[in-house]
Amino acid sequence: xxxxxxxxxxxxxxxxxxxxxxxxxxxxxxxxxxxxxxxxxxxxxxxxxxxxxxxxxxxxxxxxxxxxxxxxxxxxxxxxxxxxxxxxxxxxxxxxxxxxxxxxxxxxxxxxxxxxxxxxxxxxxxxxxxxxxxxxxxxxxxxxxxxxxxxxxxxxxxxxxxxxxxxxxxxx
Numbered sequence: 050x051x052x053x054x055x056x057x058x059x060x061x062x063x064x065x066x067x068x069x070x071x072x073x074x075x076x077x078x079x080x081x082x083x084x085x086x087x088x089x090x091x092x093x094x095x096x097x098x099x100x101x102x103x104x105x106x107x108x109x110x111x112x113x114x115x116x117x118x119x120x121x122x123x124x125x126x127x128x129x130x131x132x133x134x135x136x137x138x139x140x141x142x143x144x145x146x147x148x149x150x151x152x153x154x155x156x157x158x159x160x161x162x163x164x165x166x167x168x169x170x171x172x173x174x175x176x177x178x179x180x181x182x183x184x185x186x187x188x189x190x191x192x193x194x195x196x197x198x199x200x201x202x203x204x205x206x207x208x209x210x211x212x213x214x215x216x217x218x219x220x221x
């Protein structure tokens with residue numbers, strides 16, 4: 050999407066070590082008009098897949114996932130990184146490495162919100178190594194759901210050494 054590309058070129062900062070800082074419009078401060086445009090584009094690209102839920106990771110994936118969900122009329126489920134006391138004891142949990150945090154993070158989803166036979170569209174902010182997206186796919190599959198599509202706002206081609214091996218992976 051041209052508008053997103055222009056913002057990255059104008060405001061994005063390469064910090065070294067494979068880190069692209071887009072805090073001024075995606076991560077720390079969110080530009081709602083830009084997220085709306087990105088959500089509209091994702092909705093157009095994934096409209097025919099029959100998704101019933103959108104799955105993302107806390108926290109930076111929420112804005113693009115929510116914008117997409119609004120345009121598709123779907124609920125968003127986000128994988129939490131810590132388990133709140135309101136979540137049941139039995140949860141879907143996986144680990145994924147976080148490049149920006151420099152450690153493994155937990156991804157946790159309550160079975161109340163991700164059920165068997167859901168058709169899940171994964172939307173996230175970045176695709177670097179694909180490990181967070183693979184973690185989200187593991188959660189969906191543990192719930193008995195089917196991954197019908199995967200979308201990321203920004204793909205760090207220079208960071209990714211190998212293509213994501215999940216069968217729902219499509220490079221457009």
